[in-house]
Amino acid sequence: MGREAHVTTSKSADTPPVGESLGRAFELVCPSCHGPLGSGPLRCEACGRAFRVHEGVPVFLDPDGWEAARSARAVPSRARDDYSRVRRACILTQMYYDAWVDRLLAEVPRDGGALVELMCGEGELSRRLPPWVRAALAVDRDPEAAQVAARDLAHDRRVTVAVGDATALPVATGGASAVVIIGGLHHARPELARILREVARVLRPRGVLVASEPANDHPLVRRVRRWQYSRSTSQGHDPDEDGFTRGELELAMAPHGLRLATYDVFGFVAYPLMGNTDLLPLLEGARSRLLGRALLGLDAALERVPVIRRLGWASRFVARREATV
Numbered sequence: 540m541g542r543e544a545h546v547t548t549s550k551s552a553d554t555p556p557v558g559e560s561l562g563r564a565f566e567l568v569c570p571s572c573h574g575p576l577g578s579g580p581l582r583c584e585a586c587g588r589a590f591r592v593h594e595g596v597p598v599f600l601d602p603d604g605w606e607a608a609r610s611a612r613a614v615p616s617r618a619r620d621d622y623s624r625v626r627r628a629c630i631l632t633q634m635y636y637d638a639w640v641d642r643l644l645a646e647v648p649r650d651g652g653a654l655v656e657l658m659c660g661e662g663e664l665s666r667r668l669p670p671w672v673r674a675a676l677a678v679d680r681d682p683e684a685a686q687v688a689a690r691d692l693a694h695d696r697r698v699t700v701a702v703g704d705a706t707a708l709p710v711a712t713g714g715a716s717a718v719v720i721i722g723g724l725h726h727a728r729p730e731l732a733r734i735l736r737e738v739a740r741v742l743r744p745r746g747v748l749v750a751s752e753p754a755n756d757h758p759l760v761r762r763v764r765r766w767q768y769s770r771s772t773s774q775g776h777d778p779d780e781d782g783f784t785r786g787e788l789e790l791a792m793a794p795h796g797l798r799l800a801t802y803d804v805f806g807f808v809a810y811p812l813m814g815n816t817d818l819l820p821l822l823e824g825a826r827s828r829l830l831g832r833a834l835l836g837l838d839a840a841l842e843r844v845p846v847i848r849r850l851g852w853a854s855r856f857v858a859r860r861e862a863t864v
């Protein structure tokens with residue numbers, strides 16, 4: 540506890556209180572013991588652990604985790620910068636995310652329960668929340684990405700943005716109706732089991748994990764994906780950039796009481812074109828919403844063609860938390 544207490548007072552930018560974030564709709568708890576957090580300084584009323592607030596964003600990492608996250612961010616990454624740019628500057632990419640998020644949110648129960656966006660980056664989902672979502676938490680380990688999300692979402696009191704670890708969330712047990720992850724799990728493969736265990740903890744019984752990941756079900760898709768990444772100027776030879784098969788996901792989720800309810804593959808032409816960072820210069824030049832709609836329409840049509848529908852680049856799945864784990 541001594542170390543955390545020291546951290547909260549170590550820098551002027553991190554000074555509590557955190558009145559603003561506590562005034563938001565989502566109720567944060569201590570990620571260590573799940574006890575309540577006091578108002579004013581961000582400190583657990585049960586175990587006494589204190590948390591820093593960095594430039595207005597609460598940080599739920601221990602000091603080592605915080606240093607690791609800061610160091611990771613300090614390493615230049617063209618892939619990260621390109622992804623950020625393409626999602627902000629390119630109309631076609633924004634249109635793809637609009638459609639993607641829409642379809643994922645269609646799987647979220649409208650029961651008034653809270654939603655958690657994990658590995659949220661700059662908050663692609665939380666920036667597109669429909670009016671029926673009452674409270675949401677967007678979490679990422681990357682302090683700078685979380686800050687961008689927090690800045691963009693400052694006006695939306697429903698959403699709390701936090702820096703944190705997907706394996707230890709500041710969420711009450713059973714405190715969420717849905718956890719949504721867009722393409723994050725394949726970047727966290729070594730921690731997959733711990734993340735899924737934590738997802739199951741925060742979901743209420745019958746709550747859902749709704750996620751989208753690169754799909755590795757079809758051998759042709761696997762081969763083309765590996766070829767593409769080997770040629771990619773932006774993503775390089777990143778070993779993270781591989782997908783999951785349906786079976787792998789089912790196997791990983793089962794021990795945590797998460798049962799796969801639906802699994803579809805999608806994304807044929809629009810998906811690899813509209814968000815592809817290797818095409819950044821092209822995408823930045825494309826200003827036509829009409830082209831975007833045509834590409835999205837083409838993907839929707841291909842999804843209905845029996846042989847082709849198995850060749851999607853991405854999966855979209857829903858896993859339901861069993862009533863008792």
Ligand SMILES: [Zn+2]
Pocket residue numbers: 569570571572573574583584585586587588
């Ligand atoms: Zn605590």
